[in-house]
Amino acid sequence: MKILLVEDNVEIATQVIDFLTGLGWDVDFARNATQGAELAVADNFDVILLDLNLPDGDGVTLCAQIKANATIEPAIIMVTARNSFEDKAEGFNHGADDYLVKPYDLRELPLRCQALLRRKQLYQSKKLSLGELSLDAHTHEVTRQDQPLKLTKIGFNILLQLARAYPKPVSKSQLVAELWPNDVPDSDPLKAHIYALRQVLDKPFSTPMLATVQSLGYRLEVANA
Incomplete structure (x- = not known):
């Protein structure tokens, strides 16, 4: 599976990358919204893991931008400490496919990614x-x-x-x-x-x-x- 991680916290990013690459997955990494937007349209990703609190922009806006501009629309999981209903509603209304609140068990990430990929394959028109x-x-x-x-x-x-x-x-x-x-x-x-x-x-x-x-x-x- 090909993953794009957009996360400004290097310690968290390292943990996620090490865990997912250990599963044999291909993971690209962006530290801010600008890099995330560039990578998202330059390649085809199965899932994008998107932090909302980025140093140069808001992840919600980036989510909508990626959904509008990506050649092949990826699934997007918002991964954030924002846990209110309003935050979740805003994320889903801007195109998020799933929402994961920090802190979380790393073992949950591949389960959510695989579920989204199965859903995409199920509903993708033949x-x-x-x-x-x-x-x-x-x-x-x-x-x-x-x-x-x-x-x-x-x-x-x-x-x-x-x-x-x-x-x-x-x-x-x-x-x-x-x-x-x-x-x-x-x-x-x-x-x-x-x-x-x-x-x-x-x-x-x-x-x-x-x-x-x-x-x-x-x-x-x-x-x-």
């Missing part, structure tokens, strides 16, 4: 429809204008990431991390796969859907969506 394009994440079937498209496994996964992020773009680095999480190929691994995807997704049709976003990556363009 079928996506964007204009004339339809994808089934379970069967890997893709159609455009009701015509079946035959994609490679990597081509399908690229298209799925772009469809889930729509209308936002997905950076090249994010796609590479999703497609090759453990062993990134040499040179430019995306170039040939993007070309092959365009040959199937766009070439037979009058209007292209796969657009290049200069100096960033790619996104889908959907007419009348």
Whole structure:
């Protein structure tokens, strides 16, 4: 599981990082709201652990900002000493998926993270429809204008990431991390796969859907969506 911890207390952060990495999880760390906002949109995290009392901003505002700007929306657990009903209500109203009051037992963190991930996977739509394009994440079937498209496994996964992020773009680095999480190929691994995807997704049709976003990556363009 990929976690982003936003916490200004270094002692607490060290304890959390050591505990979660000991489970084999991948944990990134931000000490303030500025770093947290930058990391949250630069990568795809399963769960963000967000302290509310940050030196350069409020975690509630950061939560709403992340939910609005992240390419693939992460689950957010607010981790804070604020324990009033009003504080919890404000957190949930700004997009928090869970709320954990300090101090807490570290063993509770992975349980909450796993529960949120299961919930996300349960409710995440298996079928996506964007204009004339339809994808089934379970069967890997893709159609455009009701015509079946035959994609490679990597081509399908690229298209799925772009469809889930729509209308936002997905950076090249994010796609590479999703497609090759453990062993990134040499040179430019995306170039040939993007070309092959365009040959199937766009070439037979009058209007292209796969657009290049200069100096960033790619996104889908959907007419009348």
